[in-house]
Structures are given as structure tokens and as C-alpha cells.
Amino acid sequence: MKMEDIAKLAGVSKSAVSLTLNNKPGIGAETREKILRVVEEHGYVHKARGQHEEQAVRTLTFLAFANSGIVLEDYYEQPFFREIIQYIEERCRSNGYSLLFATVDPSRMLEHIEEISEEQRSDGIILLGTNLDHAQVRAMIEHLTTPLVVLDNCYETLPVSFVSINNVMGAYQAGMHLCSLGHRHIGYLASNVPLHNFHERRKGFLHALQMNDLSLEVTFNVAPTILSSQESLKKLLSEYLKQGNAMPTAFFCECDYIAISAIKTLSELGYRIPEDISIVGFDNITEAQIITPQLTTVHVEKQRLAHLAVDTLVQTILSPQQAKTKVVVDTQFITRSSTRAI
The missing domain is CATH 3.40.50.2300 (Response regulator)
Structure with missing residues (x-):
């Protein structure tokens, strides 16, 4: 054995x-x-x-x-x-x-x-x-x-x-994708745990927005290792909307964990993905193809x-x-x- x-x-x-x-x-x-x-x-x-x-x-x-x-x-x-x-x-x-x-x-x-x-x-x-x-x-x-x-x-x-x-490249690809789909009000779901890789991803995504004469609408910091919905994200979104802000039409997420959690959280709040809000992840983990809808993401080799x-x-x-x-x-x-x- x-x-x-x-x-x-x-x-x-x-x-x-x-x-x-x-x-x-x-x-x-x-x-x-x-x-x-x-x-x-x-x-x-x-x-x-x-x-x-x-x-x-x-x-x-x-x-x-x-x-x-x-x-x-x-x-x-x-x-x-x-x-x-x-x-x-x-x-x-x-x-x-x-x-x-x-x-x-x-x-x-x-x-x-x-x-x-x-x-x-x-x-x-x-x-x-x-x-x-x-x-x-x-x-x-x-x-x-x-x-x-x-x-x-x-x-x-x-x-x-x-x-x-190549974290910069991957996030740049994600940003260019959302811009090509006509999104102009784009949010960013960041990890509340700072990592070098995530810093590089933010750099690449912001560069894509700048190339399209856009700026980031809003950033929310969330837990990066939870696949279920997050009450903390619900609270952040609710507070943002109460201040008179409009919900972004798309979110880029620093990893697939965050993206999958966001899909579940937003769905519980009554938003349809992608009809109301588009979601992009990063990593292309196996679960990215199991979630409904299947996740648009950056594939890491x-x-x-x-x-x-x-x-x-x-x-x-x-x-x-x-x-x-x-x-x-x-x-x-x-x-x-x-x-x-x-």
C-alpha cells in the first residue's frame, strides 16, 4: 500500500x-x-x-x-x-x-x-x-x-x-472585455487580504480602463476564500445604494472565489447575472464552470x-x-x- x-x-x-x-x-x-x-x-x-x-x-x-x-x-x-x-x-x-x-x-x-x-x-x-x-x-x-x-x-x-x-495581463484582458461590451460603470471587488498578485491585477485592470477613458466606479473589499454569499458584501452594497449611487453594470473580481461569492450574493439581492450585472473572475478554477451562470474569467496556466x-x-x-x-x-x-x- x-x-x-x-x-x-x-x-x-x-x-x-x-x-x-x-x-x-x-x-x-x-x-x-x-x-x-x-x-x-x-x-x-x-x-x-x-x-x-x-x-x-x-x-x-x-x-x-x-x-x-x-x-x-x-x-x-x-x-x-x-x-x-x-x-x-x-x-x-x-x-x-x-x-x-x-x-x-x-x-x-x-x-x-x-x-x-x-x-x-x-x-x-x-x-x-x-x-x-x-x-x-x-x-x-x-x-x-x-x-x-x-x-x-x-x-x-x-x-x-x-x-x-502574468497578473497584469490577465486583469487587463478582463478590463478590455468589459469595455468592449459597452460597460461604462464598472465596479471592483477586491480581496480584504492584500497580496502582491492582487496588487498586480488591479494595476492591469486600471490600465484597461484608462485605455478606454474610464475610471473605476467603486471598490468593495471582501473575503477572498469564501464560495458562498457574504453578508458583509450585502451590507456594503446596501450602504452604497442608500447614498444615492447607481449599481455598477459590471464587476471585476480579483479571484474566482470572490466572483462566485459575488454571483450568489447579488442573486440573493434580486439581481440577475448577467442581465443586470456582469461578473468577471480570475484563475479559472474548476468551480467556475459549475456555478450558474458559468463564470467568465482569466485562465491561469x-x-x-x-x-x-x-x-x-x-x-x-x-x-x-x-x-x-x-x-x-x-x-x-x-x-x-x-x-x-x-
């Missing part, structure tokens, strides 16, 4: 099993208990990295700062990260590597980094940079001796390889990002003295039924 089998039996991801068996944080108590129950029932014996049988195995580690910003404790179950991890695991196997998972508690960052360095369990680390600021990434570079690649973020002044999304992260890290392991690289992957705009011309 393999770790993948335990994951299937427990109905969780392989990363969740890995974190549990290695006694790492980042797993909810209920999920951890369920995994351990399956392990006990099937007599699975986990072989630690230091055991003789594993010595010859080449491994990479996927490292995340959980409970920080948009990366929640069970981040491996969040749609965007779930897809990324799946593609990373596939690429690791094709390159002859197994994939481990580790989680850093932001409040104990340096302590956890030191533990990871001392364990020396893997040949290289893919650091999920989604929710990390410049100082946090710099600290990782300074304290880790293991080859490192940062995924889903980019700080040009730091001496490490990055693989990131998750498979391409994952493959580049693994390939860049493997090359860094093989040639540690080579120059670091910063790769930006372009987006594609996907038109579905949550937007229409006015």
Missing part, C-alpha cells in the same frame, strides 16, 4: 496524508484523525526519509505558509492550489522525484525554517509564494541552504528563481506553472551556480455566460 492509496481511502489529498504522517502542522484535527484511522485499519507503515529504504529516493518538497492570507490551513483542498499540486506531483514523477509536503506557521517562521534546513529531507524546495511578502521570501533565501524556486509570486530584486502568473517550477528546480539542483531565472506565464481570457453586452 502506498501513500496515494491512503489518500484515496480517506478521501483527502496526498499532501494531507504526507503532512499527517510526518507530524507537520497545516492539517485540521478532524482530517488528521480520519487519515490516522485509515492508516491503522490497513496497517500502513510510513517509512521516514532517513530510513535505509528511502536513502536512494530523490525528493522535492512543496512548502507553504499556511494560515496566512489566502493560503488556509487546508490549502491543499482549495481549488486553485489543489490543481497546482496535482500537476507538480505528476511532473515530479516524470523527473524521477517523489514529492513531500511541509507547512510553515508564519508566527514561528524562523524556527520552522531552521527545522527544515536541519532535516535536509529533500533535494530542493518549491516554495508557494502566493501569500508571502518581500521580507518573508528574503528570509527563506537567507536561512535555507536547499535549492529553492518560488511559485506564484515574483520580486524582481531577490536573488532566487520565480515562476509566476496551472499546468504550465507547475511544470516550470519543477523543471527550474531540477535544473538548479543539477547546476547550482547557474544564473537565477524569473519566468512569467501569460494568461488566456475565457468568455462564458456571466457577462453580456449592454
Whole structure:
């Protein structure tokens, strides 16, 4: 029996099993208990990295700062990260590597980094940079001796390889789409958790509006990880309308989570999507095609990002003295039924 089998039996991801068996944080108590129950029932014996049988195995580690910003404790179950991890695991196997998972508690960052360095369990680390600021990434570079690649973020002044999304381009595409449909009163639904990626998306969207001689109508800040309707957004919209303002005819949302939540919230308020209000998201998670109406969004090349992260890290392991690289992957705009011309 393999770790993948335990994951299937427990109905969780392989990363969740890995974190549990290695006694790492980042797993909810209920999920951890369920995994351990399956392990006990099937007599699975986990072989630690230091055991003789594993010595010859080449491994990479996927490292995340959980409970920080948009990366929640069970981040491996969040749609965007779930897809990324799946593609990373596939690429690791094709390159002859197994994939481990580790989680850093932001409040104990340096302590956890030191533990990871001392364990020396893997040949290289893919650091999920989604929710990390410049100082946090710099600290990782300074304290880790293991080859490192940062995924889903980019700080040009730091001496490490990055693989990131062209956030500016994606949001620009979204803005141009809404303008081409004749929308002139456009709102912006921003994350109430500030992230570098979201800052870049705002920059691209505003540029599209400027190209069409428009300005942003209004910005509302909402939770970025809720797929259900949000009472806080209802209150913000109600207060805005009470002040005598007209509802925007379209909203751009900084991520699909926000967009899906907005569709549900606005529908509960009696607005029809897209007849009354058009909605555009960003990321193209699986749920974007399940929501009604299906979500117009910016497609992020998750498979391409994952493959580049693994390939860049493997090359860094093989040639540690080579120059670091910063790769930006372009987006594609996907038109579905949550937007229409006015």
C-alpha cells in the first residue's frame, strides 16, 4: 500500500496524508484523525526519509505558509492550489522525484525554517509564494541552504528563481472585455487580504480602463476564500445604494472565489447575472464552470506553472551556480455566460 492509496481511502489529498504522517502542522484535527484511522485499519507503515529504504529516493518538497492570507490551513483542498499540486506531483514523477509536503506557521517562521534546513529531507524546495511578502521570501533565501524556486509570486530584486502568473495581463484582458461590451460603470471587488498578485491585477485592470477613458466606479473589499454569499458584501452594497449611487453594470473580481461569492450574493439581492450585472473572475478554477451562470474569467496556466517550477528546480539542483531565472506565464481570457453586452 502506498501513500496515494491512503489518500484515496480517506478521501483527502496526498499532501494531507504526507503532512499527517510526518507530524507537520497545516492539517485540521478532524482530517488528521480520519487519515490516522485509515492508516491503522490497513496497517500502513510510513517509512521516514532517513530510513535505509528511502536513502536512494530523490525528493522535492512543496512548502507553504499556511494560515496566512489566502493560503488556509487546508490549502491543499482549495481549488486553485489543489490543481497546482496535482500537476507538480505528476511532473515530479516524470523527473524521477517523489514529492513531500511541509507547512510553515508564519508566527514561528524562523524556527520552522531552521527545522527544515536541519532535516535536509529533500533535494530542493518549491516554495508557494502566493501569500508571502518581500521580507518573508528574503528570509527563506537567507536561512535555507536547499535549492529553492518560488511559485506564484515574483520580486524582481531577490536573488532566487520565480515562476509566476502574468497578473497584469490577465486583469487587463478582463478590463478590455468589459469595455468592449459597452460597460461604462464598472465596479471592483477586491480581496480584504492584500497580496502582491492582487496588487498586480488591479494595476492591469486600471490600465484597461484608462485605455478606454474610464475610471473605476467603486471598490468593495471582501473575503477572498469564501464560495458562498457574504453578508458583509450585502451590507456594503446596501450602504452604497442608500447614498444615492447607481449599481455598477459590471464587476471585476480579483479571484474566482470572490466572483462566485459575488454571483450568489447579488442573486440573493434580486439581481440577475448577467442581465443586470456582469461578473468577471480570475484563475479559472474548476468551480467556475459549475456555478450558474458559468463564470467568465482569466485562465491561469496551472499546468504550465507547475511544470516550470519543477523543471527550474531540477535544473538548479543539477547546476547550482547557474544564473537565477524569473519566468512569467501569460494568461488566456475565457468568455462564458456571466457577462453580456449592454
